[in-house]
Amino acid sequence: MALVNVRRDVTDAFYRYKMEKLQTKIEGKGNGIKTVVTNLSSVAQSLARPGSYVIKYFGFELGAQTNIDPPDDRWIINGAHDAPKLQDYLDGFINKFVLCKKCKNPETDVVIKDGHILLDCKACGQRTEVDLRLKLSGFILKNQPRKGGKKDKAERRAAKKAKQQQQQNGNKENGHGSGGDDNSENGSNSTGDKNSDEGDPGSDDEFTRKITADAQVIDAPTEVKDDEWAVDMSEKAVKARQNQLPNEFRQKLVLGGAEDEDEDAEGGGSTAYDALGDWVQEEATKAGSIDKVDGIQVYIKAKELGIETKHRTVLVLAQTLFNENVITQIPKRAGIFKQLITSERHEKALLGGIERLLAAKGKKHPELMTTDKIVKILHQLYDKDLVSEEVVTKWGTKASKKYVDISTSKKIRRGAEPFLKWLEEAEEDDSDEE
Structure with a gap:
């Protein structure tokens, strides 16, 4: 399915907010001709608006009749x-009923207050008012947005059960197959260890020893040469490095400000996270493969940038240290993560x-x-203890447009259902044994 930017005036291919292109189908003829918008529900979900708002807006603009609550999803x-x-x-x-009037961000919720329609922006915190003279404004006031209630949860639960029933046999195979992959990967790792000095990439002790050894080198000022200043983390050296950067980059290099602490912030321009991602990609190009990039050096680079403790560092490295071979790469990168x-x-x-x-490589x-x-x-x-049962279970219960568009998020979580079911059954078995 082709995706476009929610704001089509933004040409950046990496713009965070995406939606499906509208798809239509003409049916009937003569006076009975009609247009079916086949993917309106998906587009509306990407905009976090009810489908009825979108179809009604089309009706007002075109002067045509529409259906606002189709039971079969035929808009x-x-x-x-x-x-x-x-x-x-x-x-x-989108311009009138989705985008924040201040920051032009589509992360807004519709709030009805005292007969006014407000767009509550989750990105900048501003509340801006929708023009009540617009035809759709009257419709919205009469059809206030529903909050996720029991019906929504019931529908999700029903869809999930149907998916699980269809894959009941496949669930067992997936569970067994995953274990088989672990064995084959461990076997290949053992072979690789004989031909290289990387050691067991999944070994915490090995990785920790390497980190400790390299940290001693970093902390020893007498052993730092002029061409190795990048690993000197003293305050004087950090300032010296920043002074050597171009002015525009120096101003955008935020290492400890509010942007780092804001879980939802994506940041603008060049940041320390961009620098880390670019560095990893450059190293992969030099080495000929992302798998040949040394995890120790990645950690040192993150430490040099002062972001080794930040959650967004994990976000960046998950996208740069892995590629389409992510299944076999996770055990090898478990140490650094x-x-x-x-x-x-x-x-x-x-x-x-x-x-x-998955969205990019898929x-x-x-x-x-x-x-x-x-x-x-x-x-x-x-299995590598990189995510806990509680976190992955909570993650799987609700799709989110925080990292990808909502339709992709839903697709990934649908694919995850057999694993989540496996976790649930394992927990029930443990409870029965107790």
Whole structure:
């Protein structure tokens, strides 16, 4: 499914907010001709608005009758209307009823207060008012947005059960298959150890010893040469390095400010996280493969930038240290991630990074978005103690547009259902034994 930026005036390919392109189908003929918007529900979810708002807006703009609550998800506009024309009208809806008037961010909620329609922005905190003279404003006041209630949860639960029943046999195979992958990977690692001096990449003790040894080198000022200043973490050396940076980068290099502490902040321009991601990619290019990039040096680089304790560092590395071979790469990178992950927030960032990785790599490698692959990835993360049962279970209960568009987030969580079911059954078995 083709994706476009929610704000189509933004041409940045890496713009965070995406949605599906509208797709239409013309049915009937003569006076009975009508347009079915086949993916309106998905588009509306990406905008965090009810589908009825979007279809009604089209109706007002086109002067056509519409249905606002179709039981079969067939959103209909009377008359023949092509998708590009509706996409243009959708831009108007987004500008008037979705985007924050201050920061132009689509992360807004509709709030009805004292007969006014407010857009509550989760990005900048501003509340801006919608023009009540617009035709759709009257419709919104009469049809206030529903909050997630029992019906929504029941529908999700019913869909989840149906998916689990369809994959009942596959669940067992996935669980067994994941274990098989572990064995084969461990076997290949053992072979690799004989041919290299990297040691067991998944060994905490080995990784910790290396980190400790390198830290001693970093902390010893008498052993730092002029061409090795990058690992000197003294205050004087850090300031010297910052002074050598271009002015525009120096101003954007935020290491300990509010941006780092804000879980939802993505940051603008060049940041320490961008620098880390770019460095990893450059090292991978030099080495010929991401798998040849030394995890110790990655940790040292993060420490040099002062972000080795930040959850966003985990988010960046999940997208840069892994590629389409993520299933076999997780055991090899477990050591460095265990050093970086120290809280639930870090675990959530790891899962968010995996979501973005799957969304990006899944375009060329669609097999990554299959249930089998998603289950194996989660098994690896869980088996290597990179995510806890509590965090991954909570993550799996609700789709989020924080890291990817909402439709992709839902697809990933649907693929994760067999693993989540396995966790639930394992917990029930433990309770029975007690």
